Amino acid sequence: MLTVASLPLKRALSASVLALALLGPAQAALASTLSLNIQPRTAQEERALGAAIAVYSIRRDLRAGADVRQAGRNHVVRLRQSGRHNRGIIRQRGANHEANLTQTGGHNNQVILQFGNGAHADVHQAGGQSGILLQFAP
Numbered sequence: 001m002l003t004v005a006s007l008p009l010k011r012a013l014s015a016s017v018l019a020l021a022l023l024g025p026a027q028a029a030l031a032s033t034l035s036l037n038i039q040p041r042t043a044q045e046e047r048a049l050g051a052a053i054a055v056y057s058i059r060r061d062l063r064a065g066a067d068v069r070q071a072g073r074n075h076v077v078r079l080r081q082s083g084r085h086n087r088g089i090i091r092q093r094g095a096n097h098e099a100n101l102t103q104t105g106g107h108n109n110q111v112i113l114q115f116g117n118g119a120h121a122d123v124h125q126a127g128g129q130s131g132i133l134l135q136f137a138p
Contacts, residue, residue, distance in 0.1 A: 032137070033136065035136075036134040037132075038132040039131045046128070053089065066088045066090075074095050075092040075096070077100075077101075083108075086103040087110070091113045092114045095118070096118040105126050110123055113132075116135075118137045119136070119137040
């Protein structure tokens with residue numbers, strides 16, 4: 001089972017949804033970016049997450065090692081890959097997002113999803129790493 005920190009994935013996602021609901025409109029205006037970083041902690045979880053990202057890539061017919069899709073305005077993406085079998089997927093929706101993804105070595109898998117206004121991500125992978133980063137900015 002994938003985990004976030006010491007919480008199982010289902011609990012971590014439930015806690016994130018609850019936190020968003022409790023923020024309310026007034027609190028959300030004062031809040032900074034809410035980030036949920038999901039990283040596997042075992043080799044089995046690593047393989048499962050890598051397989052899930054590969055299946056998504058096949059379903060979306062992604063043939064290159066990187067796929068960037070942006071909706072909105074004023075987004076910035078910096079993507080650096082060296083080595084074989086690296087896969088980076090970045091989605092930005094809203095405005096003023098910035099994502100930096102560096103993958104070296106090989107066999108890295110990363111998804112970065114940014115929503116709202118002004119989220120910033122900086123992810124470095126050095127071989128055989130996987131992760132999903134979800135960011136919500138008011």
